[in-house]
Amino acid sequence: MATKQCEPLLIAEDSDEDFEVLQLLMQQMEVQNPIYRCTNGDKVLDFLYQEGDYGNQDSLPRPSVILLDLNLPGTDGRDVLEQLKQDRNLREIPIVVFTTSSNPKDIEFCYQKGANGYLIKPVDSNELEKTVQAFVEYWLEVNIPPISNSAQ
Amino acid sequence: MSHDRKLIYFSRSIQPHGILLVLSHPELKILQVSVNTQAHLGIPHQNLLGQTLDTLLEDSQIQAINKCLSKDFSGINPSKILIRTPKGDRSFNVLLHRTTNVIVLELEPVVPQTQENFFSISALLKGAIAQLQQVSSTSEFLQLVTQEVRNLTGFDRVMVYQFDFQGAGKVIAEAKQDHLPSYLDLHYPATDIPEPVREAYKRGMSRFIPDLSAQAIELVPPKNLVTQQPLDFSLAVLRSVDPCCVEYHQNIGVAAIMVISLVKGQTLWGLISCHHQTPKFVPYEIREACELLAQFVVSELTNKVDREELDYIVKLRSLQSDFIESISQADNLKQALVNPAPRLLDLVNAQGAAVCLEDEITLVGLTPTVEQVRDLIDWADTQVSNPLFHTNLLPKLYPETLAFKDVASGLLLLQISKVRRCYILWFRPEVLQTVNWAGNPNGSTTVKADGTITLSPRKSFEQWQETVQFTSLPWKACELEQALDLRNAIVGIVLNKADELAQINQELERSNQELDSFAYAASHDLKEPLRGIHNFSTLLLRGYESVLDDVGKSRLQTLIRLTRRMESLIDVLLKFSRLGQAELHFVPTDINLIVNRVLEDLRISRQDFQAQIRIPRPLPVVNCDPVLISEVFTNLLSNALKYNNKAEQWIEIGYLGEEGTGDWVLGTGKSQKVNQQSSQFPITFYVKDNGIGIRERHLDIIFRLFKRLHEQHLYGGGTGAGLTITKKIIERHGGRIWVESTVDVGSTFYFSLA
Numbered sequence: 001m002a003t004k005q006c007e008p009l010l011i012a013e014d015s016d017e018d019f020e021v022l023q024l025l026m027q028q029m030e031v032q033n034p035i036y037r038c039t040n041g042d043k044v045l046d047f048l049y050q051e052g053d054y055g056n057q058d059s060l061p062r063p064s065v066i067l068l069d070l071n072l073p074g075t076d077g078r079d080v081l082e083q084l085k086q087d088r089n090l091r092e093i094p095i096v097v098f099t100t101s102s103n104p105k106d107i108e109f110c111y112q113k114g115a116n117g118y119l120i121k122p123v124d125s126n127e128l129e130k131t132v133q134a135f136v137e138y139w140l141e142v143n144i145p146p147i148s149n150s151a152q
Numbered sequence: 153m154s155h156d157r158k159l160i161y162f163s164r165s166i167q168p169h170g171i172l173l174v175l176s177h178p179e180l181k182i183l184q185v186s187v188n189t190q191a192h193l194g195i196p197h198q199n200l201l202g203q204t205l206d207t208l209l210e211d212s213q214i215q216a217i218n219k220c221l222s223k224d225f226s227g228i229n230p231s232k233i234l235i236r237t238p239k240g241d242r243s244f245n246v247l248l249h250r251t252t253n254v255i256v257l258e259l260e261p262v263v264p265q266t267q268e269n270f271f272s273i274s275a276l277l278k279g280a281i282a283q284l285q286q287v288s289s290t291s292e293f294l295q296l297v298t299q300e301v302r303n304l305t306g307f308d309r310v311m312v313y314q315f316d317f318q319g320a321g322k323v324i325a326e327a328k329q330d331h332l333p334s335y336l337d338l339h340y341p342a343t344d345i346p347e348p349v350r351e352a353y354k355r356g357m358s359r360f361i362p363d364l365s366a367q368a369i370e371l372v373p374p375k376n377l378v379t380q381q382p383l384d385f386s387l388a389v390l391r392s393v394d395p396c397c398v399e400y401h402q403n404i405g406v407a408a409i410m411v412i413s414l415v416k417g418q419t420l421w422g423l424i425s426c427h428h429q430t431p432k433f434v435p436y437e438i439r440e441a442c443e444l445l446a447q448f449v450v451s452e453l454t455n456k457v458d459r460e461e462l463d464y465i466v467k468l469r470s471l472q473s474d475f476i477e478s479i480s481q482a483d484n485l486k487q488a489l490v491n492p493a494p495r496l497l498d499l500v501n502a503q504g505a506a507v508c509l510e511d512e513i514t515l516v517g518l519t520p521t522v523e524q525v526r527d528l529i530d531w532a533d534t535q536v537s538n539p540l541f542h543t544n545l546l547p548k549l550y551p552e553t554l555a556f557k558d559v560a561s562g563l564l565l566l567q568i569s570k571v572r573r574c575y576i577l578w579f580r581p582e583v584l585q586t587v588n589w590a591g592n593p594n595g596s597t598t599v600k601a602d603g604t605i606t607l608s609p610r611k612s613f614e615q616w617q618e619t620v621q622f623t624s625l626p627w628k629a630c631e632l633e634q635a636l637d638l639r640n641a642i643v644g645i646v647l648n649k650a651d652e653l654a655q656i657n658q659e660l661e662r663s664n665q666e667l668d669s670f671a672y673a674a675s676h677d678l679k680e681p682l683r684g685i686h687n688f689s690t691l692l693l694r695g696y697e698s699v700l701d702d703v704g705k706s707r708l709q710t711l712i713r714l715t716r717r718m719e720s721l722i723d724v725l726l727k728f729s730r731l732g733q734a735e736l737h738f739v740p741t742d743i744n745l746i747v748n749r750v751l752e753d754l755r756i757s758r759q760d761f762q763a764q765i766r767i768p769r770p771l772p773v774v775n776c777d778p779v780l781i782s783e784v785f786t787n788l789l790s791n792a793l794k795y796n797n798k799a800e801q802w803i804e805i806g807y808l809g810e811e812g813t814g815d816w817v818l819g820t821g822k823s824q825k826v827n828q829q830s831s832q833f834p835i836t837f838y839v840k841d842n843g844i845g846i847r848e849r850h851l852d853i854i855f856r857l858f859k860r861l862h863e864q865h866l867y868g869g870g871t872g873a874g875l876t877i878t879k880k881i882i883e884r885h886g887g888r889i890w891v892e893s894t895v896d897v898g899s900t901f902y903f904s905l906a
Contacts, residue, residue, distance in 0.1 A: 015680055015684070017680075017683070017684035017688070018680065018683065018684070021683075021684075021687045021688075021691070024691070071673075071677075099676075100675070100676040100680060101672055101676050102726075103672045121679075121683065123679055123682050123686050123716065123719040124686065124716060124719070125686060125687050125690040128683075128687065
């Protein structure tokens with residue numbers, strides 16, 4: 001099943017190594033979606049509100065899914081999640097948390113704040129591959145994103 | 153001897169060594185007269201009766217008497233007068249006092265100065281006082297008083313009595329002729345001194361009876377014609393002697409006595425009592441000197457006793473402050489209270505003490521048994537409403553204590569906490585146990601034909617013993633204060649400790665939270681580079697396969713293996729730190745189901761599962777957190793599987809009989825459910841194997857985090873955290889885990905869940 005090409009994916013990830021491996025894996029899986037990366041929480045918010053560094057960029061696409069690391073420099077991933085889910089305009093964008101933390105408090109917190117999924121980053125590359133594969137298949141291939149995206 | 157002898161003080165007779173006149177006031181008419189005026193004055197008493205006093209005395213003397221009467225005087229005021237009698241001029245000491253509505257005039261002949269009085273009496277008195285001022289301790293001082301009085305008077309025996317709070321007397325000092333028996337330390341019941349006499353002594357009266365066997369002299373008329381009442385004799389110096397008193401003294405061979413009271417404040421502190429074996433007249437001046445000396449003695453005594461009391465209080469105070477300081481710094485309250493033992497006893501001057509902390513009783517000194525103390529506390533709980541209870545008559549309040557009256561006639565019970573059953577009890581022995589009477593008066597008691605018992609000091613002592621049975625020395629106010637202060641201190645200390653504990657708990661909680669978040673943060677931050685190393689090694693292996701030789705590849709594989717291992721170590725650490733925080737969810741859990749599920753999982757995950765599983769009888773249902781207890785069984789069973797190199801491997805899973813013995817009945821096949829709540833003992837489970845065993849020296853360290861006994865490549869190499877986590881889970885359940893093992897034979901892990 002081919003991915004929906006037009007659907008942009010926003011990845012909030014501060015670790016270059018993690019991002020590189022993620023990219024590699026997605027290449028292997030032939031993901032066609034445009035991938036945007038923000039390296040900290042503030043940039044995620046700027047990207048979505050088109051402020052700061054992204055203020056003068058025209059027509060930044062609205063991501064159809066956000067892959068969010070929790071431990072981000074600056075504004076923490078948890079705060080980003082909370083803000084976006086409180087925003088009437090942005091709350092419908094699915095946010096999938098992608099983090100090392102297996103802390104039950106984190107898991108509970110994220111779902112309370114409206115996270116649409118919670119994936120744990122395994123160390124083992126095979127496990128990681130399976131996790132990324134599952135994400136791609138579900139969120140980029142099978143899942144129907146919110147209508148407002150296609151309406152844009 | 154306690155019959156009412158009040159009548160004595162309305163006696164109709166006096167002692168013969170003086171004259172007594174009863175006069176009307178203000179006319180000074182003679183209303184009553186003693187019948188011995190002829191002997192002393194050469195005037196028949198009939199000639200005096202009905203006359204005014206000027207028939208006997210001169211105007212100047214009458215004026216002096218009137219002057220004396222016009223002053224508000226309550227006591228006796230001696231003065232010397234010369235009376236011109238038909239027998240010539242005679243010197244008398246005049247003693248004047250007023251009763252309800254009459255004047256009583258007593259005349260005592262002045263004895264001509266003898267050789268004895270060569271030194272002036274005031275010089276003797278000064279000498280005595282100078283001597284007495286040299287002495288500091290009360291007992292030495294009183295001993296010297298008896299000697300000085302003896303020097304002044306020449307009595308065979310001079311004693312100082314002291315009265316206790318019940319009015320019983322004790323001989324505390326004595327000076328005597330060597331051949332006489334000692335009465336030192338003799339006790340007398342309060343009844344030995346009738347109440348009216350005691351009252352007279354309290355008013356500062358002294359008593360002088362030069363000849364106990366002398367014939368008493370009547371008054372005429374016997375009753376006061378105005379009042380129609382016999383005379384109130386209580387202040388009359390010449391008052392005749394009570395027959396009981398005569399008998400008492402004759403029994404011990406005493407013919408003359410003198411008694412001077414020692415009044416301290418408003419209370420009768422004691423008496424100076426003098427005995428002589430033959431009749432003995434002591435001139436008035438010397439008796440007066442003795443009375444002065446007695447007043448000096450009282451004022452000195454007040455100072456000394458007050459000082460000694462003060463010294464005692466100061467001693468108690470300093471003892472207490474040291475005590476409180478040491479218990480406030482102690483970790484173990486009980487130990488601090490009872491060590492060193494004398495401290496607790498000295499605090500309230502007790503001979504025994506029991507410290508009861510949460511029903512655990514520790515004894516110090518002379519005490520009843522632990523069981524008796526326990527009963528006593530139970531009894532006191534029903535009797536006592538305030539934190540301090542004290543008695544010096546315990547057996548009279550609580551007859552069960554008769555059995556141990558010797559050590560505990562006195563009880564001081566301090567309730568520190570009724571709810572937590574914290575008490576301190578102090579004991580004092582029965583007074584009789586502490587009284588030694590060395591002396592033994594020769595006059596043995598005899599019972600007469602009519603059944604009356606001869607009176608003697610020995611008899612009095614026995615009577616006194618009866619009155620003080622089951623009694624201890626009373627607790628002083630300052631001692632009670634000490635006990636209460638101690639209670640407040642202990643309560644304060646306990647509260648402080650509770651505060652400290654709460655604070656520590658708070659800090660612990662905070663640091664636990666910090667540790668918790670630290671563990672997560674650390675695990676996250678550690679895993680990120682680890683993942684990088686792992687993934688890039690994987691990428692190298694996959695992407696550069698053609699470039700790498702076998703050595704390079706195997707090194708990269710090692711790298712990957714090490715990252716996996718490190719990850720499992722981080723996970724374990726995280727899990728372990730989380731265990732302390734996690735809330736346990738207790739539900740009644742069928743351990744059979746748990747064990748079966750764990751075994752199933754192990755059969756799937758371990759290809760080398762070949763051990764025979766033995767479960768001798770169905771396992772019980774217990775209240776526990778099933779997830780965590782599953783983990784316990786997983787750890788114990790996988791260890792039992794791992795560390796076994798026998799051809800025929802077996803593992804036995806069971807629980808001990810409720811008696812906690814190692815004997816258990818083989819299962820009957822019926823599932824028997826044991827409800828843990830109803831069981832008296834926590835159930836002890838065991839997992840037994842016939843594996844490689846553990847050396848004795850390793851039995852303790854196997855529970856340490858990351859402590860492994862074997863190399864990584866042996867026995868499937870774990871992280872060394874399984875048993876640590878197991879132990880923590882069991883401890884979180886309030887239970888404990890221990891192991892018995894023989895190398896090459898096998899190990900048995902036991903664990904109980906509280």
